[in-house]
Amino acid sequence: MKKAEVVLIPLPAMGHIVAVVEMAKLLVQRDDRLSTTVFVMHPTLDPSTTKYTETLAVSTLPDRMRVINLPSLESITSATKGRHSWLTCLIEGQKSHVKEYVSKIRTRYELNPDSPRLAGFIFDIFATGMKDVPNEFGVPWYVFSASSAASIGSMMHLTALHDEQGVDLTGLKNSEDELEIPCLANPIPAKLVPSMVFEKDSLTTFLEHARILTEARGILINTFLEFESYAINSLSDGKTPPVYPVGPIVKHVGGGGDLRSDESNNYRDIMEWLDDQPPSSVMFLCFGSWGSFKEKQVKEIAIALEHSGHRFLWSLRKPSQNGKKQSPSDYEDFQGILPEGFLDRTAMIGKVIGWAPQVEILSHSAVGGFASHCGWNSTLESVRFGVPVATWPLYAEQQFNAFQMVIELGLAVEIKMEYWKDFYGDTEIIVSSDDILKAIKSVMEEDSEVRKKVKEMSRISEKTLVDGGSSFSSLGRLIEDMTENMS
Structure with a gap:
């Protein structure tokens, strides 16, 4: 296989950025032919992310890994109100910047075939509005979930309830009912499902991204087979793209040296x-x-x-x-x-x-x-x-x-x-x-x-991420899938 470049784009919120950055590290550490670039969108949903991304800029990242802060689109903060429209506007506004950077990867490869070739994109589950970019470049795109396999399963099931059975999901907030969800072995009180479905504005975002999920080439999940075996098995239903449990990806111990005084x-x-x-x-x-x-x-x-x-x-x-x-x-x-x-x-x-x-x-x-x-x-x-x-x-x-x-x-x-x-x-x-x-x-x-x-x-x-472990094998299958058309 030739050298390959993978572009990762997280939702601009702390937990999501941290998980995607750790995922990018995992890829380059696993295969020395891979390079990764993480694009962080600004403005972010959470002020603490600014400090974290500034720290990344000066900290020692693994070789072949870059974190790039995209230009800040401050205008959208006052011009848009709801979270749904805010995120949509942010992604639309950042597409041109991502295209510009990715074009440079393409050009570098055309000028020098020894440089990495664009292999694919990995989007946070709520950044899939960016899918036009890989589609335009003719490369596959995958989804990375910083939540559980069961959470993905619930997302798919709730969307099916809404789209196929006309269930008003906003009504679940005060419901005393229990739901049977295929990714859970036990019925769950309806009021405990992800709260995005309780408000009309965030429900729109939730449904939109759940529907897009089925278009992905594969879904990476920060979990491991032995931990969520029931949920992971439930996702092998033929309707969901292939699932790659690649966790547990946790932030590296010993980050204390990068702190402010x-x-x-x-x-x-x-x-x-x-x-x-x-x-x-x-x-x-x-x-x-x-x-x-x-x-x-x-x-x-x-x-x-x-x-x-x-x-x-x-x-x-x-x-x-x-x-x-x-x-x-x-x-x-x-x-x-x-x-x-x-x-x-x-x-x-x-x-x-x-x-x-x-x-x-x-x-x-x-x-x-x-x-x-x-x-x-x-x-x-x-x-x-x-x-x-x-x-x-x-x-x-x-x-x-x-x-x-x-x-x-x-x-x-x-x-x-x-x-x-x-x-x-x-x-x-x-x-x-x-x-x-x-x-x-x-x-x-x-x-x-x-x-x-x-x-x-x-x-x-501890064993799952090392050679022979379930997540180690899953990550190997993912890399193979990403790069199979490049050799």
Whole structure:
């Protein structure tokens, strides 16, 4: 095979960019004839991504891998309102820039046949509106899902319900019904399906991208066969393009060196504190780049932690103010938000922090439990490092992930599976300290069934990416498919 170039385009949101960048690394590390280019669209959905992509620009990427920040289309932020039209406009506006860069790859190859030839595109599931570009260049395109195989299955099934049976999916939000979905062994409460289907605007985006999925040459999923065997097998239905489970792809441990100086100090402080704790003794609480709670809920969490008596490391973030949908920030002082005297009373066993280097913390031997929002990257990290989860989903498909982890797979315990974060209003479900305490005790129990199962799945996950493993073989098949017409 000659040298080949693969272009990857993520949705411009933190979890999606991180997963696609790690996928690009995996490709070049696997086959030294491959090169990868990741295009990051701007503006992004999440301000924290800007810092991450700036870090990538100066960090040492593997040979034959590039990350290119596309020009920012600031005009679309004020001109468009809904998420659906925002994303559509962003992709339309960026097509010409992607074409320009890809034309250069083509020209380089024409001038010098020893340079990489364009082999194909890999799009995030919500960036498939860019499919005109590979179609124009006559190369195949694949979809990469930063969510689970079951999530893909639910997407296909919900779209079929809408298109073939005329089901009003927005009505599922308040439904007490259960749904039978082919990718799940158990019926799921309708209100736990991915929340994009509950609002008309986001439902349009959801359906549009689910329909496009069937046009892809193949679907790469950040999962592994032994973890989601039921869901992966259900996708071999003849209607879905070939599926390639290529995970668990988790962000590389040891990214601390790329941090800003203030984060670098925090990082050292956190890791030194963990070094002083006994093995599997610390309950870690972290709710993702959008995870935060108002004061009343913060106090319930604090009461539960104090009463549990367990050591804890709590990433506590400040919600955006005035109802704006912005990612949380760090508190300057925790005293005002926590119960009076809490920090003094728990000083010997607990540590409250802002920003958290999640992968490094989860991979530390002192951590024994993880209260999580159940974003898919976080779910895979917990499995990869053998840390059982107490599920507290907030939005998107996190309730679906929590159901899968607790009910389908038995790899997590529930804090509150049907919790929904209200970004705009003042209504907030309050989860009681009793419910939180019960979950903490359950997840931190030394010889629990959940802990044993997670440790076993962790051992399996280690083997899956190395020679002979299921994801290793799957990635090999993908590379073969991408490059078979190029030799």
